[in-house]
Amino acid sequence: MTLSLALVLFLVLVAEFVNGWNDAPNAIATVVSTRVLRPMYAMIMAAVLNILGAALTGTAVAATIGTGIVRPDAVGLPVVAAGVLGIAIWGGLATLLGLPISISHGLIAALAGAGLAAVGPQVLLWAGWQKVIIGLGFSTFLGFFLALTIMVTLYWLFRGIKPHTGRAIFGKVQMLSAAFMAFSHGSNDGQKFMGVFTLALVLGGVLPAFHVPFWVVILCGTVMGLGTAFGGWRVMKTMGFGLTKLEPIHGFAAETSAASAIQLASFLGIPLSTTHTINTAIMGVGASRRFSAVRWGVGRRIVFAWISTFPACFLLGFGLAWLFKFVL
Numbered sequence: 123m124t125l126s127l128a129l130v131l132f133l134v135l136v137a138e139f140v141n142g143w144n145d146a147p148n149a150i151a152t153v154v155s156t157r158v159l160r161p162m163y164a165m166i167m168a169a170v171l172n173i174l175g176a177a178l179t180g181t182a183v184a185a186t187i188g189t190g191i192v193r194p195d196a197v198g199l200p201v202v203a204a205g206v207l208g209i210a211i212w213g214g215l216a217t218l219l220g221l222p223i224s225i226s227h228g229l230i231a232a233l234a235g236a237g238l239a240a241v242g243p244q245v246l247l248w249a250g251w252q253k254v255i256i257g258l259g260f261s262t263f264l265g266f267f268l269a270l271t272i273m274v275t276l277y278w279l280f281r282g283i284k285p286h287t288g289r290a291i292f293g294k295v296q297m298l299s300a301a302f303m304a305f306s307h308g309s310n311d312g313q314k315f316m317g318v319f320t321l322a323l324v325l326g327g328v329l330p331a332f333h334v335p336f337w338v339v340i341l342c343g344t345v346m347g348l349g350t351a352f353g354g355w356r357v358m359k360t361m362g363f364g365l366t367k368l369e370p371i372h373g374f375a376a377e378t379s380a381a382s383a384i385q386l387a388s389f390l391g392i393p394l395s396t397t398h399t400i401n402t403a404i405m406g407v408g409a410s411r412r413f414s415a416v417r418w419g420v421g422r423r424i425v426f427a428w429i430s431t432f433p434a435c436f437l438l439g440f441g442l443a444w445l446f447k448f449v450l
Contacts, residue, residue, distance in 0.1 A: 127326035130203045134322060135345050137206040138315040140213040141225045142172065142349025144357060145311055145396060149304035149350070151357075152373035152404065158296045168304040169347040175308025176316070176343030181334040182391030183310055188317030189332050190250025191230055192237040194324060197245060200446040201236040202322045206315075208232035208438030212431065221427040222357050224261075224395035228435040229314055230254055235439030240447055257394030260387050265399040268379035269406030276371055277410065292370035299377035306384040307396050308343060314393055316342045368404070375410075376403040398428060 149172070150164040159167070188194070192201070209228040216223040237245035280288055319338050323329045368376075380400040387394040401424055 123328065124326065126199055127322065127328070130199045130206075130322045130326070131319060133203055133206045133210065134315055134319045135342070137210040137213070137229070137318075138342050138345045139349040139352075140210050140217070141311055141315060142169075142346035143352055144213045144217045144223060145225055145307060145350070149307050150300060151400070152368055152376050153296055153300035155368050156293070156296065156370045156373045158293050158370055158373065159300065164300070165351055167301060168307075169351040171301055171304035172308035172312060172350050173340075173343040173347040175305040176312025176346060177308075177339050179309035179313075179388055181313060181316065181339070183313035183388055183393050184317035184320065184334050185332065186250055186253055186317065186391050186393055187229070187314045188321040188334075190247055190253065191233050192245045193241075193247060194321055194332065196241050197237055197325070198240070199322060199325050201233070201240045201443055202318060202325065204236035204239070204442035204446055205229065205233035205439045206318060207442055208235070208435050211438060212435050216427060216431075217357055220357055222397045222401060222424060223427050223431045224397050225311065226257070226314060226393050226395045227254075227428075228431045229318070230393070231432045231435040232439030233318075235436035235441075236443035239440040239443035253390075253392045257387055257392045258398075260383050260392060261395045261398035262402055264383045265380055265402035266406040266409075268383060269376050269403035270410050272375040272379050273372065273407045273410035276375060280371075289370055292374050296370045296374045296377070299374045299381070302381040303377040303384075303400070306381040306388070308346065309388045310384050310394060311396050312343050312346050313388070315346070368407070372404075372407040375407045376400065379403045379406070395428075 149168040150159070150161075153159045154161050154164050206229070209225060209232045212228055212232075213223060213225055234246060283291075316334050316338055319342055320329065320332060320334045323338075324332055329335075377400070380396070380403040383399050383403075384394065384396055
């Protein structure tokens with residue numbers, strides 16, 4: 123364990139903390155905005171289930187991030203440092219501004235930018251990028267249309283029920299869907315930084331080959347859980363209150379559809395944006411009432427943050443890697 127490796131591992135954990143900090147609203151924004159759970163209880167639940175999701179669902183996504191985005195045999199520790207520092211900077215800034223971003227896309231873009239600066243275009247691996255593109259489809263289209271379908275189905279099944287009875291029923295059920303969402307978030311997002319952490323251990327000579335040790339799973343999951351417990355209240359307000367008015371039935375539909383899409387992606391080893399998935403699911407349940415029920419002005423701000431994340435993190439990763447290469 124050298125000083126340079128220890129510093130890189132520390133930066134990975136900082137980025138993992140920011141991941142939990144910005145993505146905390148993904149699991150709890152709807153359950154808080156519908157007043158089913160108080161914010162503190164929701165934060166505790168999300169933190170615990172994020173850790174469990176990261177620890178109990180395998181490492182397929184971690185392998186994609188650690189070995190499928192850039193060639194592990196062609197990069198060094200400065201590339202990893204530049205990548206995770208780039209997403210930590212961008213993710214921290216977005217959280218302070220109350221904007222939910224895709225930590226997944228930011229991490230991938232920052233690693234790609236750092237790899238290009240240090241090695242060149244040959245460092246990129248198309249197989250891993252195919253999964254990233256598939257994940258974009260999962261998070262955007264599957265999240266929206268699955269939520270819309272579930273919501274329309276629920277409206278039909280419970281069309282004769284009184285509003286206060288519906289709130290009572292789905293107020294209880296939504297606690298389960300929020301827990302499912304928190305667990306699913308950990309199962310996909312938690313693995314991404316496990317992959318980078320393990321890649322750093324391989325590059326630093328601690329591990330002979332890429333294999334995610336269980337202690338890495340626990341460490342990264344716990345750090346992400348701490349970031350979740352710290353909470354991104356401004357981001358949660360944007361997601362839970364800004365996009366559309368939510369009742370417990372809407373929260374249940376959004377969380378169930380988003381969590382299902384995330385679980386499918388995790389099983390297939392596809393890194394996807396949980397932020398995109400839950401936000402498009404919220405838009406889907408809002409559109410099920412009427413198209414104008416969604417505050418598209420807020421939606422445009424969120425989409426702008428999504429679009430700007432990839433080039434911003436790419437440039438941060440590229441610039442930091444170039445700086446490290448020049449200085450070192």
